[in-house]
Amino acid sequence: MGLIFIRTTIIFIALLAIMRFMGKRQIGEMQPYELVITLIISELACIPMADNSIPLLYGVIAILTVFLLHQIVCIIDLKFTALKPVISGSPSIVLNKNGIDDSQLKKNNLNVSDLIESLRIEGYFALDAIEYALYESEGAFSALPKKNFEQLQTSLPIILASEGKFDQKNVARTGRDLNYYQNILKEHGCKSEKKILIFTVDGNGKAYFQEKGKRYKVIDLGWKNTLW
Amino acid sequence: MIRTIASIFITLGLILGISVYETKQVSKTFRELKHSFETLQEKTELNTVTYDDGVAVRTFWDKKKETLHFWLPHGALQEIDFQLNEAIGFLSIDDAEGALPKIEVLVGLTDAIPHSYNFGMKNIF
Numbered sequence: 001m002g003l004i005f006i007r008t009t010i011i012f013i014a015l016l017a018i019m020r021f022m023g024k025r026q027i028g029e030m031q032p033y034e035l036v037i038t039l040i041i042s043e044l045a046c047i048p049m050a051d052n053s054i055p056l057l058y059g060v061i062a063i064l065t066v067f068l069l070h071q072i073v074c075i076i077d078l079k080f081t082a083l084k085p086v087i088s089g090s091p092s093i094v095l096n097k098n099g100i101d102d103s104q105l106k107k108n109n110l111n112v113s114d115l116i117e118s119l120r121i122e123g124y125f126a127l128d129a130i131e132y133a134l135y136e137s138e139g140a141f142s143a144l145p146k147k148n149f150e151q152l153q154t155s156l157p158i159i160l161a162s163e164g165k166f167d168q169k170n171v172a173r174t175g176r177d178l179n180y181y182q183n184i185l186k187e188h189g190c191k192s193e194k195k196i197l198i199f200t201v202d203g204n205g206k207a208y209f210q211e212k213g214k215r216y217k218v219i220d221l222g223w224k225n226t227l228w
Numbered sequence: 229m230i231r232t233i234a235s236i237f238i239t240l241g242l243i244l245g246i247s248v249y250e251t252k253q254v255s256k257t258f259r260e261l262k263h264s265f266e267t268l269q270e271k272t273e274l275n276t277v278t279y280d281d282g283v284a285v286r287t288f289w290d291k292k293k294e295t296l297h298f299w300l301p302h303g304a305l306q307e308i309d310f311q312l313n314e315a316i317g318f319l320s321i322d323d324a325e326g327a328l329p330k331i332e333v334l335v336g337l338t339d340a341i342p343h344s345y346n347f348g349m350k351n352i353f
Contacts, residue, residue, distance in 0.1 A: 001299075002247035002347045010352070053302040061243060068239040071232050078229070 008065040095133035099216030112162045126153035155203035164194040203228035262338035269331045282316035
């Protein structure tokens with residue numbers, strides 16, 4: 001039974017480490033250790049229950065071990081704040097006053113599209129309407145909008161380019177060609193397409209542009225009509 | 229908080245208690261079994277073994293097996309059943325020479341089975 005205890009502990013720690021390394025995308029809405037417990041506890045209960053060649057005690061000891069580890073992790077979470085980020089992770093601010101923080105996104109195995117999708121789910125469509133956005137340690141997404149955010153998102157922004165690549169279909173949807181946008185980027189100091197982190201435009205001709213490692217810019221393209 | 233800490237110590241105590249009891253119980257049972265198989269082996273080597281000796285060992289094993297099922301996977305114990313029944317089969321036709329290799333395997337199994345479930349690195353990984 002001591003063997004089962006050690007083996008369960010090793011599997012628990014290994015799964016917890018893997019969940020932490022995989023980043024917030026894989027977690028959902030649980031703490032990493034809660035997901036680990038959910039993953040293993042059902043199997044621990046089912047295998048000795050269904051297979052009568054395995055002593056029931058094997059399952060009981062493994063479940064007791066998982067319970068013990070859960071209680072230990074709970075204590076660490078509550079009392080040892082220095083260890084909490086190691087076990088549960090910490091929130092990542094992925095969008096701040098300078099725009100999107102690419103390094104934080106990469107750290108969590110996320111890309112700009114994931115961020116924009118999370119923002120849309122929260123009801124925010126324009127990147128410049130957001131003051132701060134962050135992924136909580138359990139994978140939930142939170143955003144703090146600017147005071148006048150409703151005025152900043154009157155039309156749906158379309159992603160023209162993200163992470164160094166133009167989306168030809170979206171470019172065509174705006175009724176302009178690639179050269180038009182490439183010239184705009186050049187005017188604003190972006191010499192290479194590869195340096196683009198995000199480039200969006202809404203139906204009013206308001207473009208949101210951010211180069212990798214630089215602050216974002218909001219550019220008025222001077223469109224006379226609202227296109228969508 | 230106190231309840232959480234208490235539950236940690238109670239669970240840890242329970243797991244440790246069961247583990248220590250299991251280790252002692254399994255080792256003791258297999259020591260006794262080894263002794264009975266070795267006695268059977270000696271008698272077989274001296275050609276003084278009878279069918280009844282084999283049956284007596286099997287009765288002893290059947291009794292021990294009941295408690296071993298709590299601690300060890302049943303598949304690990306089936307090998308002893310298989311080898312012991314074969315040995316008794318040979319003894320029923322007075323073939324001590326045929327029974328001897330089976331009994332030697334049984335003696336080996338009484339060492340190998342508890343070692344497979346011992347608290348050690350090779351069994352953890």
